[in-house]
Amino acid sequence: VMVLDLVANTVIDSITVGRNPEQLIALNGKLYVPNSNDNTVSVIDVATNKVTATVTVGDGPRTVVADQSGNIWALGTGFTVYNSSPPYNIISSTPGSLTRFAAGGTSAQLTLPFANTSVSKLRISPDKTLLYYSYNGAEYQMSTTATALPNTPFLRRSFSGFAIDPRDNTIFAAVSTGYTTNGRFLRYPAAGGAAIDSFTVKVGPNGFVFY
Structure with missing residues (x-):
């Protein structure tokens, strides 16, 4: 993890974490960094730029969010190992998982395994x-107080971009149809169900910013 001085545009420090850090979030003076090529989240004290804890989670953590109770959720995609020569068969795999731990803690409180590795894109509502998350070609919604994964999808399709409007929790979704054709933008009500509306956008839509 690199520490930047945005006034001088220089790197002023670097912090060694796990293998292939993917993302980070800040909460109460700490940074939480999922290391996607192992099974850990590194916790960094921003006052000292030092790693103060390493929390073990599921394999392949790529995204983390913080909920309303100050818990950290880490979504692991699992690992898949392929043969190095054609036809590149799968040698071994581990399933994805969703892990919760307290922001000040050093061990998992709850680990929920998926059946396979097709889980990705953990997000949280504006009220936390x-x-x-995306799983098996659908979008799922889950309360932060739940202790089991939901069985029924929230929306029965997958998206290249997904966000929640902080004003009214309307779902904004994007569908990319490739790198040479226009994509689609859709809006869904907060409770899910049929789309409110949709329209064509340019090539490769993959995210939203609310400002």
Whole structure:
């Protein structure tokens, strides 16, 4: 993890974490960094730029969010190992998982395994009470107080971009149809169900910013 001085545009420090850090979030003076090529989240004290804890989670953590109770959720995609020569068969795999731990803690409170590795894109609602993730070609919604994974999808399709409007929790979703054709933008009500509306956008839509 590199520490930047945005006034001088220089790197002023570097912090060694686990293998292939993917993302980070800040909460109460700490940074939480998922290390996607192992099974850990590094915790960094921003006052000292030092790693103060390493929390073991599921294999392949790529995204983390913080909920309304100050807990950290880490979504692991699992690992898949392929043969190095054609036809590149799968040698071994571990399933994805969703892990919760306290922001000040050093061990997992709850680990929820998936059946396979097709889980990705953990997000949280603006009020930090609902988790969203992509799994098996659908979007799922889960309360941060739940202790089991939901069985029924929230929306029965997958998206290249997904966000929640902080004003009214309307779902904004994007569908990319490739790198040479226009994509689609859709809006869904907060409770899910049929789309409110949709329209064509340019090539490769993959995210939203609310300002």
